[in-house]
Amino acid sequence: MTSDLRFCPFCPASAGGDPSEVDPADIVRRWPAATAFHPRRRIIPGHVIVAPHAHVESGHRDPVVTGYAAACAAELADQLGYREYNLIQSSGRSATQTVPHIHWHLVPRSPDDGLPLPWTPSQQREQAERTEAAA
Template sequence: MVAACVFCGIVAGLAPADIVREWEDVIAIRPLNPVTPGHVLVIPHTHVADVGEHPLVSARTMACAAELTSVLPAANVITSKGRAATQTVAHLHLHVVPRTAGDDLPLPWTPQQQPAG
């Protein structure tokens, strides 16, 4: 546990969170500002800074995210590595973002994000 890490505090039960699902080594919570209904964060108990730091922890966290997405008709599973990639908390976390046709959630690679010709 890293004392200044908000996700470590949540995992340790020292900070509040809306818990959606728990596994022995991973937790899923609702984010403070969900981008779609059902958006959750999947967070390993082990403090790992990002997806590249510990491949086995990253793989286990992804397996839990996959379990959550198995019941969704459409979803994005997103993580970031480093500030330049928009990572704001230095503790591995995956966003499971349920999607629906026409939800208009912009992502960098979707057509609505391409510059006008």
């Protein structure tokens, strides 16, 4: 996945400039080289994105930047009191990456939140049922 830095929605927000995609009111925390913010479409209350300031398109391109952002996300989880959560990073379109800038989704979880991951057995059963019903 290649991108043009001029069109990256996370770079202006992470750098603290005039963000085109992130409302400054949604910024949760800043570190020297990363910013955490609420996404426009939260999948569950408390869902936060942590993006490094450096423009890195996917996780393998710069493991140090990727690791730094993950450490910031883990630190934020502790600060917010999240004890059960998913920390999700997708690299590439096939892995559901939609923004060509490395970022971590910090998603707080609870037993009754109703948010299955796509690869969990319950989600696979639901997908199989939908496919069967459509056939």
